[in-house]
Amino acid sequence: MATTVEKTPQPETRQRYRPERQDGVAHVFMTPWLLGFVLITALPLFASLYLAFTDYDILSPPEFIGFENFTRMVDDDRFWSAISVTLRYVVFSVPLQLGFALLLAVLLDRGLSGLAFYRGGYYLPSLLGTSVAVAVLWRQLFGHDGLVNLALGQFGIEMDSWLQNPDTALSTLIILNVWTFGSPMVIFLAGLRQIPYDLYEAARVDGAGLLRQFFNITIPLLTPIIFFNLILQTIGAFQTFNQAYIISGGTGGPVDSTLFYTLYIYRQAFLSYDMGYASALAWVLMLAIALVTAIHFLLSRYWVFYGDD
Amino acid sequence: MTDTLVQDTQPAPATTSSTTFEWQRKRPRTLLKHAVLSLFLLVMVYPLIWMVVSSFKPGYLVLTEPGLIPSALTFDNYTEGWTALNRPFTRFFFNSTLISAGSIIGNLFSCSLAAYALARLNFRARKFYFAVTLASVMLPFHVLVIPQYVFFNEVGLVNTFYPLLLPKFLATDAFFIFLMVQFVRTIPRDLDRAAMVDGANFFRIFWDIILPLMRPALVTTTIFTFIWTWNDFFVPLIYLTSTDLYTVPLALNLLVDSESQTGVGRLFAMSLLSLVPILVVFLVAQRYLIRGIATTGLK
Numbered sequence: 001m002a003t004t005v006e007k008t009p010q011p012e013t014r015q016r017y018r019p020e021r022q023d024g025v026a027h028v029f030m031t032p033w034l035l036g037f038v039l040i041t042a043l044p045l046f047a048s049l050y051l052a053f054t055d056y057d058i059l060s061p062p063e064f065i066g067f068e069n070f071t072r073m074v075d076d077d078r079f080w081s082a083i084s085v086t087l088r089y090v091v092f093s094v095p096l097q098l099g100f101a102l103l104l105a106v107l108l109d110r111g112l113s114g115l116a117f118y119r120g121g122y123y124l125p126s127l128l129g130t131s132v133a134v135a136v137l138w139r140q141l142f143g144h145d146g147l148v149n150l151a152l153g154q155f156g157i158e159m160d161s162w163l164q165n166p167d168t169a170l171s172t173l174i175i176l177n178v179w180t181f182g183s184p185m186v187i188f189l190a191g192l193r194q195i196p197y198d199l200y201e202a203a204r205v206d207g208a209g210l211l212r213q214f215f216n217i218t219i220p221l222l223t224p225i226i227f228f229n230l231i232l233q234t235i236g237a238f239q240t241f242n243q244a245y246i247i248s249g250g251t252g253g254p255v256d257s258t259l260f261y262t263l264y265i266y267r268q269a270f271l272s273y274d275m276g277y278a279s280a281l282a283w284v285l286m287l288a289i290a291l292v293t294a295i296h297f298l299l300s301r302y303w304v305f306y307g308d309d
Numbered sequence: 310m311t312d313t314l315v316q317d318t319q320p321a322p323a324t325t326s327s328t329t330f331e332w333q334r335k336r337p338r339t340l341l342k343h344a345v346l347s348l349f350l351l352v353m354v355y356p357l358i359w360m361v362v363s364s365f366k367p368g369y370l371v372l373t374e375p376g377l378i379p380s381a382l383t384f385d386n387y388t389e390g391w392t393a394l395n396r397p398f399t400r401f402f403f404n405s406t407l408i409s410a411g412s413i414i415g416n417l418f419s420c421s422l423a424a425y426a427l428a429r430l431n432f433r434a435r436k437f438y439f440a441v442t443l444a445s446v447m448l449p450f451h452v453l454v455i456p457q458y459v460f461f462n463e464v465g466l467v468n469t470f471y472p473l474l475l476p477k478f479l480a481t482d483a484f485f486i487f488l489m490v491q492f493v494r495t496i497p498r499d500l501d502r503a504a505m506v507d508g509a510n511f512f513r514i515f516w517d518i519i520l521p522l523m524r525p526a527l528v529t530t531t532i533f534t535f536i537w538t539w540n541d542f543f544v545p546l547i548y549l550t551s552t553d554l555y556t557v558p559l560a561l562n563l564l565v566d567s568e569s570q571t572g573v574g575r576l577f578a579m580s581l582l583s584l585v586p587i588l589v590v591f592l593v594a595q596r597y598l599i600r601g602i603a604t605t606g607l608k
Contacts, residue, residue, distance in 0.1 A: 026432035032419035036479025047456035131540045132558040133580035150375035190603035242542045282451045
C-alpha cells in the first residue's frame, strides 16, 4: 500500500504531506464508536467491578461490603450447581459438536456433487439453534409425549419426560448444541480448501492410505482452525442462555439441572434484584472465560501446528 | 475421499472409455457417501419438518403421531395462535421488524464510520482504538448488562426500544467494525488519492468511494445483524416489560407459559412463523452467510 506513494508524481511534496496526521477528522468518524466505548462498554465495565463489592438492590444506593459477595459464593449451593451444569455442558457439547463438524467437513470436502446443498442443509440448524422457536421445538421433542419418546415407543422403550428428569435434562441441551455443528463445519470447510492438493498427491504416490492422509496431512494442517473453533465455541457455550431459559421455563430446573451460569446471573440480577451479587457472579464468569482461554492458548503450543517449525 | 475429485462432479455418459472406467470403479463409494450424507441430513432436519407438519394438525394429534403424514389437516393453529395472546402477533412482528431495521441502520452507520477511520486515516490513537475494538469483542455481555440496565433505568428508558437500539448506533457490535476494516484494507488506496487530487475531502471519499465499494461487507453486516436481532431474547427480556412492546421471541415465551399441552399446535404454528424471515434470508443470501462465517467465525 505505502509503496504506491513513492510512485506518485511529486515524491518530495507527497512525502512531506504523508506523515501529517488526521486526528481531528478521524475523531469525527470515530465519534459514535468513542461514545459507545465510553458509555456502553468502559464505564459499565468499571461500574460492574464496583458493584461486585456492594450490596445493591437498584432502589437504594449501593452499599460497599468488601469481599462479602465473593465469600457468599463459597457457601452458595446454587452457585456451585450453576458452575457444574455449565462446565459439564461445555466439556461434553463442544468436543462433540466440533467432532461432528470436522467429520462432516471432511466428508463434504473436495468435489462431492451437491456440496452447496449439503452445506446449506447442515448449516441450517446453526442459524436457528439459539432461537426461542427451536427451544420450543426441543421442549416438545423431549417432553413426556414428545417425538423422541414416540419414536422410542415404536421399539417398545418407555421413557418419562427427558426434561422433568434431572439426570437427562442437561443432555437435551447438549444435544441441541451438538445439533448446531454447521457453523464450525463451514469454517472447517474453508480451512480444508487451504490445504494444497499436492500434499495428498505426494502422499498417495508414497503409498499412504486415506486414514494416514487424514491423520498426517489433514489434521496437522487443520489444527489452527480446530483451535480457532475450539476457542469460539467454548466462549459461546459458557454464555448459553436462551435455550436453558425456555426449556426450563426460566427456572433452571428440575432441581437446578439446567441452571446455566448466565441463567443464575439473570435470576439474581433481574428477578431477585440482587445486583451486587449478580455483578460479582458476572465477574467470576468473565475471569473464568479468560482463564480457560488463556489455558487453551498455553496448551496450543503443544498441538497447534503453524507450519515452518 | 480426495481421489474422487474430478470424476464425481460429472457423472458423464459412457462415451470415453477411461472416464467410464474410473467413474464406475468409484461409483459405489460415492453413492454410499451420498446415501449416508442424505440420511444423516434427514435425521438432522426431521424435527423441523415434523414441526411444520404438526403445525397443520389438530392439537391432539401432535402428541400421538411421530410420522409426517397427518390424518387430519387444519389451519386453526395459525388463525388461533395469531390471536392467542392479548395482542395479535401483528403487533409483535411489527415490533421485531422495527427493532431489526433500526439495529441494521445503526450498525451500518456507526461501524462503517469507525471502520473507515481505523482502516484509512492516520491518527495518533489508531492502534490503541483498534486493539480496544478487538478486545471488546471478547467481553462477555453479562459483565456489562447490569450497569447498562441501571443506567437505562435511571434515565427512564426501561420499557422502550432505546436500550435495544442506542448501542447499535454507537458501534458496540465490534465484530462488524473488524469485518469492515478487513474489507476496506483491500480497496486500492489509489482511488482515495485520485479523489483527493480532485479536491474531495474525507467525508466525500468515505461516502462516494469507500462506502459503495464495501458493499459486500455491508451486506454481511446487514444479514448478521438481522439474524441476531430477530433471534435475540435476553436483551428484550430484561428491557421490555409491557406486552405492547414485545418482540416475537418474547411473545413466544409468553405463549409457552400460557399454553397447556393441547395448545402445542398453536405454539408450533407461531414458532414457525417466527422463523420464516430467518429462512428467507438464509435462502436469498446463503452465499454471504457462508462467506461471513468462513472468514470471521460469526455464528
